[in-house]
Amino acid sequence: MSLADVVAAALFVGVLAYALFGGADFGSGFYDLTAGGTARGAELRTLVDHSIGPVWEANHVWLIYVLVTWWTAFPETFAATMSTLILPMLLALLGIVLRGASFAFRKYAATLGQARLFGAVFAISSVITPFFLGAVAGAIASGRVPATGRGDLWSSWLNPTSVFGGIIAVGTCAFLAGTFLCADASRSGGRVLAEQLRRRTLAVGAVTGVVVFAALIPLQRDAPTLADGLETRAAPLVVASALAGIATLVLVSTRRYAVARGTALVAVAAVVSGWGVAQYPWLLVDQVTIAEAAGAPATLEALLVAVGLAVVIVLPALGYLYRLTQSETWSHHGEQAPSDH
Amino acid sequence: MDPLLFLAVVADSVSGLAHVAGEADPAGLLPARQQMALSLGWHIVLACFGVAFPAMIFTMHLIGIRRDDRDALLLARKWAKVSAVLFAIGAVSGTVLSFEMGLLWPGLMGTYGDVLGLPFAFEGLAFFIEAIFLGIYLYGWDRMPPARHLLMVVPMAVTGVVGTFCVIAVNAWMNAPVGFELVDGEVRNIQPWAVLLNPDAFWQFLHMWVAAYMVAGFTIASVYAVGMLRGRRDRPHRLGFTLAFAFASVSAVVQPLVGHLLGSRLAETQPTKLAAFELATETESPSPLRLGGLLVDGEVRWSIDVPHLGSLLARNSFTKPVEGLSSFPVEDHPPVNITHLAFQSMVGIGTLLMVAAVVFWVARWRGHDLMERRWFLRFAAVTGGLAVVAMEAGWIATEVGRQPWVVYGFMRTHEAAGENSGLWWLLGVTAVVYTLMTVGAIVVLRSMARRWRAGEVDLPSPYGPQAQGPGHSTSAEAAEEPVR
Numbered sequence: 107m108s109l110a111d112v113v114a115a116a117l118f119v120g121v122l123a124y125a126l127f128g129g130a131d132f133g134s135g136f137y138d139l140t141a142g143g144t145a146r147g148a149e150l151r152t153l154v155d156h157s158i159g160p161v162w163e164a165n166h167v168w169l170i171y172v173l174v175t176w177w178t179a180f181p182e183t184f185a186a187t188m189s190t191l192i193l194p195m196l197l198a199l200l201g202i203v204l205r206g207a208s209f210a211f212r213k214y215a216a217t218l219g220q221a222r223l224f225g226a227v228f229a230i231s232s233v234i235t236p237f238f239l240g241a242v243a244g245a246i247a248s249g250r251v252p253a254t255g256r257g258d259l260w261s262s263w264l265n266p267t268s269v270f271g272g273i274i275a276v277g278t279c280a281f282l283a284g285t286f287l288c289a290d291a292s293r294s295g296g297r298v299l300a301e302q303l304r305r306r307t308l309a310v311g312a313v314t315g316v317v318v319f320a321a322l323i324p325l326q327r328d329a330p331t332l333a334d335g336l337e338t339r340a341a342p343l344v345v346a347s348a349l350a351g352i353a354t355l356v357l358v359s360t361r362r363y364a365v366a367r368g369t370a371l372v373a374v375a376a377v378v379s380g381w382g383v384a385q386y387p388w389l390l391v392d393q394v395t396i397a398e399a400a401g402a403p404a405t406l407e408a409l410l411v412a413v414g415l416a417v418v419i420v421l422p423a424l425g426y427l428y429r430l431t432q433s434e435t436w437s438h439h440g441e442q443a444p445s446d447h
Numbered sequence: 448m449d450p451l452l453f454l455a456v457v458a459d460s461v462s463g464l465a466h467v468a469g470e471a472d473p474a475g476l477l478p479a480r481q482q483m484a485l486s487l488g489w490h491i492v493l494a495c496f497g498v499a500f501p502a503m504i505f506t507m508h509l510i511g512i513r514r515d516d517r518d519a520l521l522l523a524r525k526w527a528k529v530s531a532v533l534f535a536i537g538a539v540s541g542t543v544l545s546f547e548m549g550l551l552w553p554g555l556m557g558t559y560g561d562v563l564g565l566p567f568a569f570e571g572l573a574f575f576i577e578a579i580f581l582g583i584y585l586y587g588w589d590r591m592p593p594a595r596h597l598l599m600v601v602p603m604a605v606t607g608v609v610g611t612f613c614v615i616a617v618n619a620w621m622n623a624p625v626g627f628e629l630v631d632g633e634v635r636n637i638q639p640w641a642v643l644l645n646p647d648a649f650w651q652f653l654h655m656w657v658a659a660y661m662v663a664g665f666t667i668a669s670v671y672a673v674g675m676l677r678g679r680r681d682r683p684h685r686l687g688f689t690l691a692f693a694f695a696s697v698s699a700v701v702q703p704l705v706g707h708l709l710g711s712r713l714a715e716t717q718p719t720k721l722a723a724f725e726l727a728t729e730t731e732s733p734s735p736l737r738l739g740g741l742l743v744d745g746e747v748r749w750s751i752d753v754p755h756l757g758s759l760l761a762r763n764s765f766t767k768p769v770e771g772l773s774s775f776p777v778e779d780h781p782p783v784n785i786t787h788l789a790f791q792s793m794v795g796i797g798t799l800l801m802v803a804a805v806v807f808w809v810a811r812w813r814g815h816d817l818m819e820r821r822w823f824l825r826f827a828a829v830t831g832g833l834a835v836v837a838m839e840a841g842w843i844a845t846e847v848g849r850q851p852w853v854v855y856g857f858m859r860t861h862e863a864a865g866e867n868s869g870l871w872w873l874l875g876v877t878a879v880v881y882t883l884m885t886v887g888a889i890v891v892l893r894s895m896a897r898r899w900r901a902g903e904v905d906l907p908s909p910y911g912p913q914a915q916g917p918g919h920s921t922s923a924e925a926a927e928e929p930v931r
């Protein structure tokens with residue numbers, strides 16, 4: 107493995123972490139949106155608040171990590187991607203801004219009317235933002251972003267691979283969030299709530315699974331390099347994802363939510379890693395490889411120092427945060443829904 | 448509307464920035480500039496709270512625990528809730544900037560991304576830690592042993608500082624580039640650590656750091672000053688005011704010195720910027736200090752000149768001159784008027800706030816409590832706004848004064864921009880979204896204050912089960928809020 111490959115791997119770990127943890131935060135917007143009227147959805151919305159409240163800002167920083175590592179290690183591809191995919195990037199950005207701000211505003215809103223407004227903005231932007239990020243991934247994976255300069259503003263992300271990428275992103279986020287919320291709800295004794303969430307999670311999981319595998323067909327023509335990788339090198343990951351996905355559905359339907367969280371993470375991690383493995387060694391598929399795109403070696407080495415520091419400083423702190431939010435004292439507060447993941 | 452944006456537009460039209468940069472400006476240049484000014488000008492205000500608020504909360508919380516002071520504990524709790532709102536919009540507006548570095552300045556990031564990237568990577572680490580401990584602290588009330596809970600603020604305060612240093616290192620590098628060579632137009636021999644540890648970063652960081660304490664401190668003090676003017680003179684108001692004003696005062700007193708030290712580097716590193724700051728058209732020895740004034744058709748008008756003082760302040764000498772603009776090619780001149788006025792506004796406000804801080808504490812030491820004087824409270828009520836203006840003016844002076852360079856001496860701003868005239872749409876949408884976000888934040892923060900005044904502590908959400916369920920008509924006594 108070359109230095110550039112190691113940095114690219116570190117970058118991809120960031121993508122993966124954002125997809126899993128940031129994804130679960132975004133996905134909770136789906137349940138918030140479909141929770142029903144104010145009275146009916148009260149319990150669920152409060153659960154969402156407690157679930158993502160303590161962690162969403164930390165999970166969000168994975169995105170910053172990805173952007174920064176990308177422009178430092180592979181500067182020209184960053185500039186080319188941003189120029190080409192400016193529209194989905196900006197739409198995702200708009201979603202990120204609206205989601206973060208309105209989540210914080212809703213929590214401290216004084217009146218129901220305000221809370222409804224902020225809540226609607228929060229939930230809708232949470233649902234649609236992953237679509238645009240998925241479309242960006244699809245654009246890169248289908249070879250539509252040139253190595254330098256600017257590709258087509260529209261067709262680069264309005265194409266079969268991007269659209270499937272977007273839908274899969276929305277689905278996996280909601281699926282992850284569903285399993286986490288089920289676990290939270292059942293742990294805090296909200297049995298009715300857990301049942302309601304369980305049905306929705308099962309539906310979301312089934313649909314997402316079907317879409318993931320259906321996508322393999324159009325990919326053959328639309329993104330041949332990626333499809334080839336998925337069918338050869340990344341095939342074990344695709345299979346692993348299918349198995350973990352099915353296991354999750356079984357576990358959720360038999361109400362073993364705590365374990366289901368783990369298998370759901372594995373299922374999504376496998377899909378995302380499958381994409382990474384399938385497109386290796388390309389950074390921008392069919393355009394530029396990781397080795398060609400790499401910036402100065404001195405910078406790559408320095409970046410690895412930063413990554414090393416992240417491993418020893420950030421990961422333990424993050425672990426501490428997750429452990430606290432899962433602990434008994436933090437979960438049980440009166441009839442409180444717990445904070446989780 | 449955003450005053451910065453307005454200023455930037457005026458600056459562009461008044462000073463003829465477009466002329467300087469020439470006909471060949473890419474379509475993405477002007478909107479990208481306005482966009483940068485708006486989004487950074489907005490982010491920086493919240494960033495100040497991110498940097499300085501944790502230390503103030505820590506101090507208040509510590510007073511509460513040490514002296515078993517219920518008022519202080521309650522204030523710390525309220526401040527923590529306020530910070531939750533501010534940090535959330537601070538974080539999202541920071542994310543906007545990360546995207547914008549690539550969206551607006553492909554030429555800069557494509558060419559110099561691997562030169563200036565390392566500080567940003569460390570900044571990312573710092574924000575990670577900040578966000579993690581923010582989550583722990585905010586949700587840790589009543590769920591952790593008090594001493595350990597209090598300790599959770601410390602990493603936040605530290606990483607706010609580290610993060611600031613890292614971003615400022617990038618800005619200082621743009622002002623005085625180091626860590627690479629240009630060989631036949633190719634960037635070579637990159638030394639990323641030299642960028643992170645560049646000598647100009649230290650003073651610029653120190654100045655920004657102190658500015659953050661001034662902005663946060665005076666703003667919070669202003670809020671309590673308004674409360675006292677409206678007759679709410681209870682102990683929490685006085686305590687909140689005093690603590691915030693104390694932080695702000697220390698900063699206000701050291702800031703002019705730090706600013707002076709920062710400025711004394713300019714003669715060497717960025718002589719054109721210095722010339723614009725001082726409104727020096729010709730090299731004069733010794734140079735006067737020009738107060739006010741504008742450059743009209745190449746002539747300095749309406750300024751009050753104090754002899755010698757320019758040399759003394761800018762060069763630490765009675766004779767050394769400030770090199771005038773005429774020594775530099777016209778195409779290297781920054782927009783002079785906006786730079787000069789912004790710089791002098793900052794220095795003027797800085798001096799005023801320093802005097803105010805000294806007056807308050809000297810009076811207090813001699814037994815006069817100025818909190819009892821309406822004229823002082825009226826003044827205190829505007830110090831927050833003044834500090835913000837000073838900081839924004841400082842940034843405008845720095846950034847506009849660097850023009851027409853984005854990387855001083857190496858890359859012109861028009862080379863950094865892209866060809867996307869659609870960025871005007873982005874600017875329009877951003878202006879609307881940021882306006883709405885500002886309104887949202889104000890509405891929410893005011894409603895929080897109103898409920899606290901009405902005696903509520905927990906601020907339960909109006910959509911929770913207790914607020915909705917049968918038998919509970921209002922949320923007043925609902926105890927479903929975990930953050931108590």
Ligand code: HDD
Pocket residue numbers: 615622651652654655658659661662702703704705706707709710711720793794795796797798834835837838839840841842843844845846848
């Ligand atoms: C509360 C805010 C505030 C106050 C009161 C002052 N400044 Fe300032 N100043 C800033 C906030 C600021 C800043 C945070 O906006 C800048 C922009 C870039 C930077 O690092 O700090 C700045 C930049 C800046 C620069 C430009 C540095 C460069 O471009 O490289 C100089 C020379 C000074 N300041 C000098 C002063 C002096 C002599 C002051 C005397 C009172 C002063 N500042 C008060």
Ligand code: HEM
Pocket residue numbers: 163166167170490491493494495496497498533534535536537538539540541542543544545548574575577578607610611614615655
């Ligand atoms: C002088 C300039 C700046 C200072 C002092 C500063 C400081 C801060 C601080 C303290 C925060 C923490 C969030 C908060 O508490 O509100 C923050 C957030 C952030 N800033 Fe800035 N910032 C500056 C400029 C920039 C620039 C130029 C960029 C990017 C190009 C940037 C990117 C970010 C990002 C991505 C975040 C969000 C981190 C998170 O998710 O928590 N900032 N900034």
Ligand code: HEM
Pocket residue numbers: 451455480481483484487488491552555614615617618839842843846847849850852853854860863
């Ligand atoms: C450390 C942080 C910062 C970085 C890395 C940074 C970076 C940049 C870049 C790349 C540009 C565009 C190129 C140029 O015009 O030279 C720019 C322009 C600008 N920035 Fe900053 N900036 C920082 C802090 C700030 C802050 C806090 C403000 C607040 C007001 C600000 C105000 C502006 C303005 C007004 C312009 C437009 C200048 C012009 O083109 O006339 N900057 N900045």
